[in-house]
Structure formats: C-alpha cells, structure tokens
Amino acid sequence: MANELHDFDKAYEKGHTPWDSGVPCLELVRVVNAGLLPGRKLLELGCGTGTNAVELARRGYKVTAADFVTKAVERAKLKAEAARVEIDFRVADVIKDDLGGPFDVIFDRGVYHHIRRVDLAAFLERLSAASRKGTRWLTLAGHAGEVHQPGPPTVSEAEFRAELGTLFQFIEVREFRFGTDSDDFRPLAWSILMERK
Numbered sequence: 001m002a003n004e005l006h007d008f009d010k011a012y013e014k015g016h017t018p019w020d021s022g023v024p025c026l027e028l029v030r031v032v033n034a035g036l037l038p039g040r041k042l043l044e045l046g047c048g049t050g051t052n053a054v055e056l057a058r059r060g061y062k063v064t065a066a067d068f069v070t071k072a073v074e075r076a077k078l079k080a081e082a083a084r085v086e087i088d089f090r091v092a093d094v095i096k097d098d099l100g101g102p103f104d105v106i107f108d109r110g111v112y113h114h115i116r117r118v119d120l121a122a123f124l125e126r127l128s129a130a131s132r133k134g135t136r137w138l139t140l141a142g143h144a145g146e147v148h149q150p151g152p153p154t155v156s157e158a159e160f161r162a163e164l165g166t167l168f169q170f171i172e173v174r175e176f177r178f179g180t181d182s183d184d185f186r187p188l189a190w191s192i193l194m195e196r197k
C-alpha cells in the first residue's frame with residue numbers, strides 16, 4: 001500500500017497525471033442528466049484534483065470526496081473555493097479508512113480499475129460499509145478490449161461482473177472513451193452503473 005501511495009504522490013508532484021483532463025467527465029454528466037443517480041449524499045472515491053467533485057456539488061449533491069494524496073486534495077480544495085461550493089474533502093485511503101455514509105450515490109473515475117489489483121476484498125468491505133440497499137455506484141473503468149502501455153488499467157466485462165455482482169446488481173453497462181490531458185489519447189472505457197442489493 002505504501003508503494004501505491006508513493007507512486008500516485010510522485011505522479012501529482014511531477015504533473016504526470018494524464019487522467020486529469022481538467023474538465024468534468026462527459027459520461028458522468030450524461031448519467032446525472034439522465035436522472036440515473038438519484039439522492040443527494042454522494043461519495044467520490046479517489047477524487048484527484050476535484051474537477052468532478054466540484055461539478056457534482058454544483059449540481060446539488062452533498063459531496064464527500066476522498067483521495068489519499070494530500071497534494072491532490074489541496075488542489076481540489078482550491079477548485080471548490082474558486083467555484084464557491086462546499087465539499088467535505090478527506091485525505092483518506094478508500095481501502096482502509098471509514099468514509100462515513102451510508103451514501104445515496106458513489107462515484108469513481110479510474111479508481112476501482114486500479115484498486116481491484118491492490119486489495120479487492122478490502123475495497124468491497126469499504127463499499128459495503130459506505131452504502132445501503134439501493135445506493136447507486138457509477139464506476140468508470142479502463143476497457144480490456146483496448147490495452148495501452150502506458151495507459152489506464154483495464155478490466156473485462158466477465159471480470160467486473162464476477163467481482164462486483166455479489167454486492168451490486170447491474171443497471172447499465174456502456175462503452176465510452178476517457179478524456180485525458182491530451183486530445184490525442186482517448187482510451188476505451190466502461191461506464192458501469194450499479195445498485196446495491
């Protein structure tokens with residue numbers, strides 16, 4: 001775990017953060033606009049520099065947003081201040097730390113696809129503690145049908161259905177492309193919308 005934190009910490013320090021597009025994720029906006037994330041209390045896992053947390057707060061969610069990299073959370077706090085929205089930011093490890101809840105909605109972009117290789121069982125325990133029957137979880141994850149090196153970690157449909165299907169039922173599974181910090185790099189991704197059983 002120490003290595004994981006070290007790697008992300010260095011990435012933010014050096015600005016090697018291709019996932020940080022700086023604009024709200026269009027797939028998240030689509031799902032919110034479609035009314036598929038009902039409720040108010042929302043947890044973002046691995047919020048990075050907070051672009052999507054700010055967008056969600058602007059749209060009326062009461063957002064708790066966690067990331068284990070202090071620098072990323074500091075930048076996220078500045079973004080929220082500039083946007084004049086209130087967000088409960090936490091420097092926290094989403095595998096180990098109590099994140100409160102239960103939340104109506106959980107969101108992550110690029111976090112499940114990474115953490116599943118670190119400690120899936122502990123992550124699922126955290127998700128279980130932070131949710132209740134009916135909680136919706138939208139995870140945006142790299143697609144195993146298109147692997148890039150370097151690029152986001154990927155997961156296949158068979159893998160995510162097996163890993164997440166015990167705790168959640170699948171509401172909508174779609175393909176889309178991740179935005180990144182480069183217009184030329186838009187890796188294929190899964191949009192996986194689930195509801196807690």
Ligand SMILES: C[S@@+](CC[C@H](N)C(=O)[O-])C[C@H]1O[C@@H](n2cnc3c(N)ncnc32)[C@H](O)[C@@H]1O
Pocket residue numbers: 004008019020021045046047048049066067068069072092093094095108109110111114115
């Ligand atoms: C691919 S980045 C995506 C960041 C953000 N969601 C976005 O879309 O810009 C993954 C993020 O998850 C965070 N992260 C990874 N493992 C974590 C953990 N165990 N606890 C908290 N944050 C974690 C990293 O620090 C990083 O900010």
